[in-house]
Amino acid sequence: MFIDRVTVRHNDPRQRRMATSAAWIYWLGIIVVLIGTRLPVESDFNIDAVLLLTLGGFLSTVALIIIPWERLTYKFFYAGAALACSHIATLIYFSGGVQSPYGELYILLAIWAAYFFSFSGYSLVVSMCIGSFLLPYFYDTQYGTASITSAIIKIMFMLIAGGLVNLLVQQVRDRNTELSRTTDRLALKIREVLREKEKTAAVLASVADGVYVVDTGGHIALWNKAAEAITGFTEAEMIGRHCFGAEGEISEGFEGCAPFCGAAAHIDEGFSSTGYEVLTCKKDTEKMWLSVSAAPIRDSDGTLAGVVHVFRDISEYKEIDRMKSDFVATVSHELRTPLTSILGFSKTLLRTDASFSEASRQSFLLEIVREGERLARLIEDVLSVSRIEAGRMRFDLKPLDAAPTVNQVIKNMARLTSIHNFVINMPDDLPPVSADPDKLYQVLLNLVVNAIKYSPDGGPITVTTSASDGKVLFEVEDRGVGISPDHLPHVFERFYRAARGKGGAAGTGLGLYVSKSLVEQMGGRIWAESEVEKGSHFFFELPIAVAEEAAKEKIAS
Amino acid sequence: MEENLESAAARPKRVLIVDDEASLRTLVRANLEVDGLEVSEAVDGNEAMAMLEKSQPDLILLDIMMPGKDGIEVLEDLAANEQLREIPVVLLTAKGEQEDLERGASLGARGHITKPFDPEQMVRTVKAALGLMRR
Numbered sequence: 001m002f003i004d005r006v007t008v009r010h011n012d013p014r015q016r017r018m019a020t021s022a023a024w025i026y027w028l029g030i031i032v033v034l035i036g037t038r039l040p041v042e043s044d045f046n047i048d049a050v051l052l053l054t055l056g057g058f059l060s061t062v063a064l065i066i067i068p069w070e071r072l073t074y075k076f077f078y079a080g081a082a083l084a085c086s087h088i089a090t091l092i093y094f095s096g097g098v099q100s101p102y103g104e105l106y107i108l109l110a111i112w113a114a115y116f117f118s119f120s121g122y123s124l125v126v127s128m129c130i131g132s133f134l135l136p137y138f139y140d141t142q143y144g145t146a147s148i149t150s151a152i153i154k155i156m157f158m159l160i161a162g163g164l165v166n167l168l169v170q171q172v173r174d175r176n177t178e179l180s181r182t183t184d185r186l187a188l189k190i191r192e193v194l195r196e197k198e199k200t201a202a203v204l205a206s207v208a209d210g211v212y213v214v215d216t217g218g219h220i221a222l223w224n225k226a227a228e229a230i231t232g233f234t235e236a237e238m239i240g241r242h243c244f245g246a247e248g249e250i251s252e253g254f255e256g257c258a259p260f261c262g263a264a265a266h267i268d269e270g271f272s273s274t275g276y277e278v279l280t281c282k283k284d285t286e287k288m289w290l291s292v293s294a295a296p297i298r299d300s301d302g303t304l305a306g307v308v309h310v311f312r313d314i315s316e317y318k319e320i321d322r323m324k325s326d327f328v329a330t331v332s333h334e335l336r337t338p339l340t341s342i343l344g345f346s347k348t349l350l351r352t353d354a355s356f357s358e359a360s361r362q363s364f365l366l367e368i369v370r371e372g373e374r375l376a377r378l379i380e381d382v383l384s385v386s387r388i389e390a391g392r393m394r395f396d397l398k399p400l401d402a403a404p405t406v407n408q409v410i411k412n413m414a415r416l417t418s419i420h421n422f423v424i425n426m427p428d429d430l431p432p433v434s435a436d437p438d439k440l441y442q443v444l445l446n447l448v449v450n451a452i453k454y455s456p457d458g459g460p461i462t463v464t465t466s467a468s469d470g471k472v473l474f475e476v477e478d479r480g481v482g483i484s485p486d487h488l489p490h491v492f493e494r495f496y497r498a499a500r501g502k503g504g505a506a507g508t509g510l511g512l513y514v515s516k517s518l519v520e521q522m523g524g525r526i527w528a529e530s531e532v533e534k535g536s537h538f539f540f541e542l543p544i545a546v547a548e549e550a551a552k553e554k555i556a557s
Numbered sequence: 558m559e560e561n562l563e564s565a566a567a568r569p570k571r572v573l574i575v576d577d578e579a580s581l582r583t584l585v586r587a588n589l590e591v592d593g594l595e596v597s598e599a600v601d602g603n604e605a606m607a608m609l610e611k612s613q614p615d616l617i618l619l620d621i622m623m624p625g626k627d628g629i630e631v632l633e634d635l636a637a638n639e640q641l642r643e644i645p646v647v648l649l650t651a652k653g654e655q656e657d658l659e660r661g662a663s664l665g666a667r668g669h670i671t672k673p674f675d676p677e678q679m680v681r682t683v684k685a686a687l688g689l690m691r692r
Binding site: 333339340345347348356360364367370 | 578580581583584587588591592622651672673674675676677
């Protein structure tokens with residue numbers, strides 16, 4: 001606390017000037033005294049002694065001046081002052097001003113009194129100077145110097161002079177105290193501002209949105225953590241980077257990427273925007289969509305200082321958006337295709353201008369059934385998706401013998417294809433699974449339909465069931481076109497469709513997504529293995545129904 | 558050339574149906590064959606172009622939305638091919654593919670059939686395009 005105040009005061013240039021002046025006044029005072037008292041003419045004047053003692057005062061003065069002010073503690077200060085005072089005393093003594101044993105004592109008394117009245121060091125020094133300077137003009141140095149009265153008068157002189165100086169100093173000090181308080185307040189304010197800045201920085205660092213500021217020159221002035229994370233460009237790389245050349249070209253290093261500091265080109269009065277979307281890329285040149293909002297930053301006087309941009313990566317939304325519109329297009333195409341066949345074959349059967357053989361008519365009817373079922377499946381899938389998404393899919397889980405369901409699926413599908421042969425590997429003692437019969441049917445159907453769809457050249461489609469570790473494993477395997485390793489991890493994603501294979505197998509990208517959701521919600525899991533041109537192998541497992549439930553089911557039935 | 562036409566008239570007209578949907582190809586085939594036309598099938602643009610290299614039909618019924626090489630690309634290939642340029646093409650489109658139709662027309666398609674279609678109407682359109690019947 002004290003150190004603080006000393007430091008602050010010592011660092012105050014006004015204070016420093018004051019003390020320095022005091023020291024000079026003191027030194028000048030000595031010279032004036034030397035001349036003013038006409039010392040050289042005094043009989044018992046010893047010039048060597050005076051010079052020696054004056055040297056002490058001189059050195060203390062020099063010390064006061066040259067010791068760096070902030071390192072000058074009060075100890076040094078008073079030591080210097082005491083030295084200076086003893087010098088004055090000796091000077092006066094030699095000049096005949098004080099020729100008494102009280103000479104030194106009254107100086108000490110004067111120091112104590114000054115201290116008592118809280119004179120500061122330099123005002124004491126000044127009071128000594130002025131006191132000893134004035135003394136010769138008011139007092140006969142030859143007589144009466146030995147008396148206590150004369151000593152008291154001298155002290156009075158010094159104290160009055162010192163008091164006056166102190167008054168002056170006090171005023172300066174008051175102002176300085178005020179100044180120091182202001183400084184303190186200012187320091188506090190600065191700390192507050194810094195804290196505020198830190199807070200702002202913390203907020204900027206923690207927001208998930210990228211934030212950057214482009215100054216009026218088109219240079220990036222701020223680049224937050226999220227901006228780094230989103231774009232891959234670090235703050236160090238971006239600060240000061242010019243977004244555009246004069247012609248609005250993208251600056252180097254962006255590798256032809258559209259600019260995410262795009263608004264820099266549009267810096268003008270009142271520029272702002274909300275959520276404009278821009279295709280750009282990351283540092284690793286991966287393309288991404290950004291949604292950018294921009295707003296001008298103005299100084300307090302209203303001049304444009306820059307533009308702040310807030311952006312977020314909307315690639316995922318864009319992708320979902322794209323998939324959704326793809327989905328709508330696909331679904332309408334997928335709905336129309338079976339409908340075209342159903343209507344077409346129906347109308348063909350109704351043609352009056354042509355007659356078809358009985359075999360043809362049967363095949364047309366089969367086409368109608370096939371396409372009608374396709375339409376029904378599609379509608380079921382679409383409805384399932386909306387129910388899954390809304391969390392409204394109901395499951396009626398019960399112990400279920402999977403065999404009839406498997407057989408039903410194969411039976412229904414076998415009617416619709418003549419080029420595939422179905423192989424069923426199902427043990428007789430397959431334990432009951434815990435499943436919703438309709439959902440299990442839907443999953444199996446989807447997998448078998450896919451197997452048919454993606455093996456346009458026919459071949460065997462094998463459905464295998466087995467039990468182990470409390471699970472029943474279902475497998476559907478085809479010898480079709482297979483799925484490339486690029487596509488395989490995504491086949492269960494919503495709207496995802498592998499490139500359509502030979503034979504134009506097309507889909508809505510819903511079947512496997514729906515299957516996955518259904519299996520998982522029945523407590524199982526689903527996965528796939530595949531090799532291009534070799535075929536695909538889909539697996540899913542469901543928990544075996546617990547014994548009591550199975551027993552209950554048996555009794556009930 | 559005249560001889561060609563005469564001999565062409567003598568044998569049944571041949572139609573190539575290009576569509577990725579087996580059921581639709583069957584539908585078209587059934588209806589055209591009952592009217593005495595010869596029908597060959599291709600599942601997509603690539604297969605169609607391969608078939609056209611070998612023999613040229615009198616008419617191509619071309620679906621626009623197909624995987625692999627789509628109908629528009631086939632039209633472009635046909636337009637660029639001296640030999641195949643003259644084969645009349647009727648587009649098979651779904652409703653709402655107006656842009657594709659315009660593009661198809663600019664590439665020389667003779668007409669179009671919108672799915673779902675009436676088989677009788679389809680047969681009439683095909684015959685008209687083959688010059689077997691007045692529209």
